[in-house]
Amino acid sequence: MPDSQFPNPLDLEIDLLLGMRCEDSLKESKLQELGISFGTAKDIAKQVDTKLQFGRDQFENLRRILDIDPGSGENPTLSYRLNLWPDFNFVVTSESGHWSMARFVRAADAPAPDLSAPGNLEPWSVCIQDLESEFPTLRCTDAFPPWEEFIFEDLSGVRYGADFSYGLLQQIEVLPGKQSPM
Incomplete structure (x- = not known):
């Protein structure tokens, strides 16, 4: 992306991808599908990050990247379907021009996930x-947006730890021992 060109939706997706807390091999695989090297992706992410720095213009710059007309209202929200994660919408809420929340949520027309074996989730x-609706014991144990960690138990009492970036699962693991319901 030349310096004079404003980032586009794919550039934003690359930036989000590089900021996720998942295995680098997953990131590299997705970049290969796009025909983009890791080095080029890092350059793109730096340019996107420059446009999305915290401040009063952060939300409007996001709108510009996504080519969305400016909305009205003091605390607008936008929802955008990104190509790399087609079952989800990327939802961002603005407060005073900066992002107050940015998270992936399942699109209404996307199929519901099979949560019968949480340890096998990709x-x-x-x-x-998705997990909130199925596991009432889900609770956040650490959060530093956009990263969050949760624990929960399934109906048989097996405990899981799950890491998320922008509300999208990055990894899940079975935790040692059983615990009574939280």
Whole structure:
């Protein structure tokens, strides 16, 4: 992307991808599908990050990247379907011009995930809301947006730890021992 060109939706997707807490091999695989090297992706992400720095123009710059007309209202929200994660919408809420929330949520027309075996869930297959609806014990144990960590138990009492970036699953693991319901 030349310096004079404003980032586009794919550039934003690359930036989000590089910022995720998942295995680099997953990132590299997705970049290969796009025909983009890791080095080029890093350059693109730097340019996107420059446009999306925290500040009063952050949300409007996002709108510009996504080619969305400016909305009205003091605390607007936008929802955008990105190509790399087609079952999800990227939802961003603005407060005073900066992002107050940015998270992937399952698109209404996307199929519901199979949550019968949480330990087998693949990265990017579920969002936080998917687990919230199925596992009432889900609770956040650490959050530094856009990264969050949760624990929960399934109906048989098996405990899981799940890491998310922008509300999208990055990894899940079975935790040692059983625990009574939280």
